[in-house]
Amino acid sequence: MAKYSKIPEATIRRLSSYLKCLEDLETKNEKVASSALLANMCNVNAAQVRKDFAYFGEFGVRGMGYNVKELKFNIKEILGINREWKIGVVGIGNMGSALLVYKDFLKQNYKIVAAFDIDPAKVIGHISEKMGRPVEILHVDILKEVVKARGVEIGIITTPPSEAQKVANLLVDANVKGILNFSPSPVTVPKHVKLRNLFFTSALDNLVYYLSN
Amino acid sequence: MAKYSKIPEATIRRLSSYLKCLEDLETKNEKVASSALLANMCNVNAAQVRKDFAYFGEFGVRGMGYNVKELKFNIKEILGINREWKIGVVGIGNMGSALLVYKDFLKQNYKIVAAFDIDPAKVIGHISEKMGRPVEILHVDILKEVVKARGVEIGIITTPPSEAQKVANLLVDANVKGILNFSPSPVTVPKHVKLRNLFFTSALDNLVYYLSN
DNA sequence: GAGCGCTTGTTAAATATTTCTCTTGCAATT
DNA sequence: AATTGCAAGAGAAATATTTAACAAGCGCTC
Numbered sequence: 179m180a181k182y183s184k185i186p187e188a189t190i191r192r193l194s195s196y197l198k199c200l201e202d203l204e205t206k207n208e209k210v211a212s213s214a215l216l217a218n219m220c221n222v223n224a225a226q227v228r229k230d231f232a233y234f235g236e237f238g239v240r241g242m243g244y245n246v247k248e249l250k251f252n253i254k255e256i257l258g259i260n261r262e263w264k265i266g267v268v269g270i271g272n273m274g275s276a277l278l279v280y281k282d283f284l285k286q287n288y289k290i291v292a293a294f295d296i297d298p299a300k301v302i303g304h305i306s307e308k309m310g311r312p313v314e315i316l317h318v319d320i321l322k323e324v325v326k327a328r329g330v331e332i333g334i335i336t337t338p339p340s341e342a343q344k345v346a347n348l349l350v351d352a353n354v355k356g357i358l359n360f361s362p363s364p365v366t367v368p369k370h371v372k373l374r375n376l377f378f379t380s381a382l383d384n385l386v387y388y389l390s391n
Numbered sequence: 392m393a394k395y396s397k398i399p400e401a402t403i404r405r406l407s408s409y410l411k412c413l414e415d416l417e418t419k420n421e422k423v424a425s426s427a428l429l430a431n432m433c434n435v436n437a438a439q440v441r442k443d444f445a446y447f448g449e450f451g452v453r454g455m456g457y458n459v460k461e462l463k464f465n466i467k468e469i470l471g472i473n474r475e476w477k478i479g480v481v482g483i484g485n486m487g488s489a490l491l492v493y494k495d496f497l498k499q500n501y502k503i504v505a506a507f508d509i510d511p512a513k514v515i516g517h518i519s520e521k522m523g524r525p526v527e528i529l530h531v532d533i534l535k536e537v538v539k540a541r542g543v544e545i546g547i548i549t550t551p552p553s554e555a556q557k558v559a560n561l562l563v564d565a566n567v568k569g570i571l572n573f574s575p576s577p578v579t580v581p582k583h584v585k586l587r588n589l590f591f592t593s594a595l596d597n598l599v600y601y602l603s604n
Numbered sequence: 605g606a607g608c609g610c611t612t613g614t615t616a617a618a619t620a621t622t623t624c625t626c627t628t629g630c631a632a633t634t
Numbered sequence: 635a636a637t638t639g640c641a642a643g644a645g646a647a648a649t650a651t652t653t654a655a656c657a658a659g660c661g662c663t664c
Contacts, residue, residue, distance in 0.1 A: 186651060190600050194593040198577050212611065219577060224611095225653055232613060240612040241660045257596050258603030265595075272492060272522065276485035277591075282552075282575035286592045309485065332598065339495075356598045362495035364411050364432060372601050376594045378490075379499045380407040382478075383470050385545065385569045385587050387403050390471030399621060425641065438623055441642060453642045454630045606664095613658080620651070628643075634636090 182233045189230045193253050195220050196227070200250040212243035259287060266292040266330040266354070268345045269337030270301040270315050273360060277336060278312035291328045294318045296341075318348065325352040332356045339363030346373075402443045406466050408433050409440070413463040425456035472500060479505040479543040479567070481558045482550030483514040483528050486573060490549060491525035504541045507531045509554075531561065538565035545569045552576030559586075 199219040203211055217224040231237050231244075237252050238244045254260040265283070267274050270293055277283070278293055290313055295301045298315040316324055325333075333349035335342050335357065342361040349357055349371075356372040359365050367373045412432040416424055430437040444450050444457075450465050451457045467473040478496070480487050483506055490496070491506055503526055508514045511528040529537055538546075546562035548555050548570065555574040562570055562584075569585040572578050580586045 184650085188651075190597055191593070193600075194590070194596040195577070195588070197596070198575065198588075198590055198593070202577055214611085219579070223653060225655095226651090228612065228614090229652080236613070238612050239660060240658070241610045241662090243611065257600045259596055259599050263595070263599060272485075272489035276489045279485060280591065282592055283595075285575075286595075288592065288595055331602070332595070355602050358594055358598060362411065362498075364408070364415055366432070372598055374594050374598050375408070375411075376591070377407070377411055378493065378589070379495055379501065380404070380411070381571055381587050381589045382476070382496075382499075382501055382545070383407040383410070383472055384403055385571060385585055386472050386476060387406075387470045388585050389544070389568050397620085401621075427641080436623060437641095438625095439621090442622080442644095445643065449643070451642050452630060453628070454632090454640045456641065608661105608663085610660090610662105611658105612660095614656085616653105616655085618651105618653070620649100622647105622649070624645105624647075626644090626646100628641105630640090630642095631638100632640105633638080 185233050189233060190257070192220065192222065192226070192230055193257060196230070197250060197253045197257075200246050200253070203246050204250065208246055210243045211246055211249070213238070215243075262287045262289050263332055264289055264291045264328065264330050265332045265334060266290070266294065266321075266325055266328075266349075267334045267336060268294045268318065268321065268349070269335060269341065269361070270295040270298075271336060271338070274336035275301070275309065275312070277334065277360075279309045288332075292316065292324050292330055294321050294324075318345070321348050322352040325349070325354060330354060332358065335359045335361050335365070337361055398446050402446060403470070405433065405435065405439070405443055406470060409443075410463060410466045410470075413459050413466070416459050417463065421459055423456040424459055424462070426451070428456075475500045475502050476545055477502055477504045477541065477543050478545045478547060479503070479507065479534075479538055479541075479562075480547045480549060481507045481531065481534065481562070482548060482554065482574070483508040483511075484549060484551070487549035488514070488522065488525070490547065490573075492522045505529065505537050505543055507534050507537075531558070534561050535565040538562070538567060543567060545571065548572045548574050548578070550574055 196216055213224040213227040217227045234256050237249050265288055267277055267290055293313050293315045295315055296318055298317055333354045335345050337345050339361050342363045343365045346365040346367055350367050359375045362377055364375055409429055426437040426440040430440045447469050450462050478501055480490055480503055506526050506528045508528050509531055511530055546567045548558050550558050552574050555576045556578045559578040559580055563580050572588045577588055
């Protein structure tokens, strides 16, 4: 990580996608993967794959390829996801409740340790019996104190768009380090907080553009 | 669109994000927006904003800025979302049911006209009373014929990862033009079908990388 | 243990993208 | 109708990213 000063943002995105492919390979009991194979799975150039890794070290064996488990471990270390991250979800509607029991979060060491809503009693209805027993849903009024007490580092916003900015402000005030906004309304936060907007329609827009052109 | 032969992929992504900002401005009753304002909202450079638009035409007024409604219209036209797109959702678990009633899809002219599951009777339990009456859930066995009959153009996969590839194959066989994969397992499709994987954990991975570094 | 096949890591070249600077033109004002 | 201020559009320069080409090196076989 000393060799290169600047890592392309796109490289980081791809690392995450290589990781998903490696997990896929792991379930299929594949032990090694070449840059060509990963490139193929992720629709990128093989040189790109090797270059992406080269920013961070040497993880492969010449003539052989990459050891799936090892590479997976190394990517997790690079991304900083080799430890548990504590998450709080705000807005327990349909999407919020779905996230509360989303299995891939658990698998990836993303642990939802708190859930908030403006009306905890009412939203219980969103939680179907099939969902098991997710974390208790608390009132947003006590968000700040709970976030601090439980060490929540990342907030996820799943409120209606009209509430998104208010909730973002609450989370910032409660000192979360990052925010993932699932609501379809863009929010802004101070520079010291990292923000990602995840707009479902944007994924569709992108798809549609390439379908239309 | 004749002036430039190649449009950066990143430009398309940004158009979608400008669009979200314009909608936000519209709800705030703003009539015009400058490139500087949009740049600020989307965390990009103002020249970038102008350049992105310049690929497709001249949408602004010098000295004034861009008319919010007009620009919104033009971006929709560019992206190809100035008409309704018919969508089918496969896998009606928690995430799938949440999407069935996701308001922003409707607002954006994305219409879910079909929903499938391996066990339609069972998954009704996922649909809470609050959700109203989403589209009827059908058995995947009849996916192909329903997709064709209802003119589904885009398939959304919200099954468990183990089923994702099978469903992708079904959708391809039913002649959808594009697939949006919400399941955490990467799928592959023939080149003539457009695919986007939407991994929630990837958004978190990205956030965490920049929190850790 | 020498040679071969294969795939990595690296450097350099080719592309692509972003940013800067400057020119153009609209609209408001006087 | 001329002047001024402002912000878009265009082209050039600066960066950044991707791709190609090749050298290095591991493990297998003979």
